[in-house]
Amino acid sequence: MTEVTGRPDSSGGRGAEGNVPGAEPLLRVQDVTKRFGGLTAVKDLDMSVPKGALYGLIGPNGAGKTTVFNLLTGVYRPTEGLIRVDGARMDGRQPYDIARAGVTRTFQNIRLFADMTVLENVMAARHLRSRQWLVDAVIGTKRHHKEEQQARDRAFELLKIFRLDGMADEHATSLPYGSQRRLEIARALATEPKLLLLDEPAAGMNPQESADLMDLIRWIREEFRLTIVLVEHNMKVVMGICETVQVIDHGEAIAVGTPAEIQGNPDVIEAYLGG
């Protein structure tokens, strides 16, 4: 077990944030365990992702990576442990509430809104920033029209960034696979997240597309001042863009470190190659 981050001290709880200004990581996962009946999918997981980091989460198939994402986004509730983003507790909150707090994700098997257009997919993700009441929409107030225009403009900007503006009125699911992946990221960004979780963004992409994707991920981190955690099987992508990589196997963290450290770590090699 390679421990880079120390265990949180026992004073934990309420005193932890604000000890040293700027030292609190954006995402802090403390001793999180998730059990489904007798099966322990994630065990005593600690994660510490600094603000602005590009953090990779890797592991063999079935290691529990997607479960970690589901815990971070509130789809599952941790059996034990704490999850904090920017100091605020996230564990036990509903997924929509966590999204409002600034954590959004993409999905391993793309989940676009199939019967909506490309533009509407992104506009729908602006809904959580909407300040209008239902009455505003029903009687068509000034606030409604202004917000609608803003949502449309903002969605178009995002589509331009992802080179999807030419297909704004297409059905989301009629896009080619790579574009659907990009659209999902655009949609996630429309919610104005602090923390973006990418679940296998390069899945199904050819080498050229993955290279473009790497540039894109690096670029959006700067442009949107994001912290990004990504789960990925494509080692070229993970090792190419992440500053820190954490390896999990059977739901337990087995190593954390820079890509170079991870590549030379015997536990990691064992997990991937050993039985």
Next chain:
Amino acid sequence: MSPARKVLNSAAVLVLLAAANYAIEHGVGDFQLNPYYARILNLIGINITLAVSLNLINGLAGQFSIGHAGFMAVGGYTAAYITVSAGARIAGLLGGTLAGGPGAAAAMIVSLTGGALAAALAGVVVGIPSLRLKGDYLAIVTLGFGEIIRVVILNIPAVGGATGYTDAIPITNVFWIFLVAILTIVIVRNIASSTFGRALATIRDDEIAAEAVGINTTRYKVLAFVVSAALAGVAGGLSGQLFANPLSPQNFNFVKSIEIIVMIVIGGIGSITGAVVGATALTILPEALRGFDQQFPGLRMVVYSLLLIGFMIFRPQGLFGRREFGLHWFGWPNRTKIPVALTDTADARAHTPQRPVDRRGTLGGSDTDD
């Protein structure tokens, strides 16, 4: 649209409706609309309100509710009761009577508002626990609700019980029916084309993704359910106070709920235009087929059913699919875009790349096979 334009349009609609109402009630010159046709016209208006409001929950939000007649009953009985017990006093406040004029108008507005609120309340009560369920389960709960309402009314002597509420005062006319229908269309369209409409559509398309982008799915399902119920309550208030249309629990059985669903399915689920056309067609069709009953009693409903079956075989997506009627049909710029209204689902399917079907876990194949 500028505010002045809006006021002008609304005034024009009111004047037109009032004129139409006058023409139907008093005739124009020698022409007098046959009361039978007038009645069908009234029922068309009420059914449009019902179908368009159900479309909000079944079409836009994709939640399968089959208890719409229940909300209609709650609204209908509440509105009729308000008019019976307080209508004359309300009309008296304006120095009028329930026979017509501003007095009757005030009574109508108060009773319909009461009906809407009661139905909305019923919507909250049913919606909050049941909208955590999905698909078939939600359908069964809403069906159960509709039946409970019917049985409850059956046992309230103050509103006539099984004999029906014969005291109800007929103050509904074409003016109110079509005013409500138009308002319903405007309300549902405005919701559908707004950020709330998109939120509802995300729930229909993928609840997990909807939550992931910050949409409180339960809250919006309940919201759609309540708005839909309130509008059904108004439709109930209109139909319960319509001349020669006595309120009876039998009018609100689940056959009525199914009828409204058939209207939106025929029109194209999710399309407001479709709901209007479906409601109109399915109100006229059984009447137009009356000739068959003269040849052989009961043949009419056989033909009616066969027509519906045939229609569903040849146009399963309904008349309009998800498209809407608008000026863009004539090449006008389309400024008010309904978010869900672009292609037929059938067309969309054709464009969707087919993923290999994973047969594990379905009936027949299984993970216990070795």
